[in-house]
């Protein structure tokens with residue numbers, strides 16, 4: 001492995017790390033110690049609220065604060081991110097901005113490597129007139145850029161893909177896709193759940209239209225805090241049908257329909273935000289911001305390169321791209337019986353998971369030491385030998 005980078009891994013701030021080697025950031029990040037304090041602050045404040053003063057004194061601003069913190073991690077501008085209950089709702093909000101029926105521009109381009117929720121949501125849109133083209137993956141690891149670009153034409157309204165696939169860690173070329181889509185009058189959405197916090201993002205350079213994701217994985221946040229980025233100059237052109245009173249220009253006027261959307265990213269909100277979830281994600285977001293995504297990505301690339309070399313030297317099948325520019329921060333290694341191997345590794349305090357057809361998913365994050373990464377791969381080598 002190339003020499004270790006010297007920076008504060010903040011290990012003492014994550015109690016979970018004492019229980020073993022945590023290589024699960026693609027699924028569930030470890031909880032920062034400071035979350036307990038943050039949740040106590042929430043309970044404390046709640047005990048002292050009477051009724052609407054909760055909104056006036058803290059709850060209303062909380063969504064904006066968390067949205068702007070996430071925006072900073074995504075290298076996006078303030079006012080471009082609206083928190084959402086989860087990534088599936090964030091995608092549904094975007095889907096609800098399109099009229100597919102009796103529209104010549106009704107095609108959604110997706111890929112076979114996207115997260116299943118995303119596929120279900122697009123499939124459901126076909127009931128209201130959308131044509132869904134799922135770009136195939138021949139090897140189950142990659143989707144050739146050329147195939148994605150060829151699927152985009154003048155009938156395409158949206159290209160919606162995983163930036164980094166949960167299945168193989170394959171990373172798409174965002175800039176090339178946006179360039180082609182915009183040339184054909186289509187918009188582009190990337191699901192960055194598996195890249196935000198571990199891979200540098202350039203939404204402004206890419207001129208990307210939408211980003212969706214959540215905080216539970218690489219951002220060391222908790223569950224039930226998703227987010228949606230919408231390109232600032234596009235926001236006002238859209239009127240999501242998935243809506244609610246929080247998206248209204250004057251929410252506390254409790255005006256009758258029709259809806260009058262606010263002129264900000266809040267127009268993509270729905271109802272009361274998950275306030276406890278917002279409190280729970282703040283410490284993790286702060287740590288990620290302080291460590292810095294640039295540092296995290298460099299560390300990730302150094303370790304995943306070594307892991308892939310190690311795997312190939314041992315003759316294992318790696319189900320992630322070999323080129324560092326084509327992958328995210330996880331490495332997938334094929335094993336015949338994934339669940340059994342995960343159990344055996346867990347018994348040795350190595351925490352990874354598996355997916356059908358893919359094998360193990362292994363994800364070093366900034367808080368892991370090189371020693372841990374070496375030890376985990378060494379234990380895996382012992383187990384592979386004894387199969």
Ligand SMILES: Cc1ncc(COP(=O)(O)O)c(C=O)c1O
Nearest residue numbers: 086087088115166191193194214
């Ligand atoms: C790439 C990707 N997108 C979406 C999701 C699901 O997100 P949510 O549960 O917030 O809808 C996941 C969860 O594992 C994921 O890995």
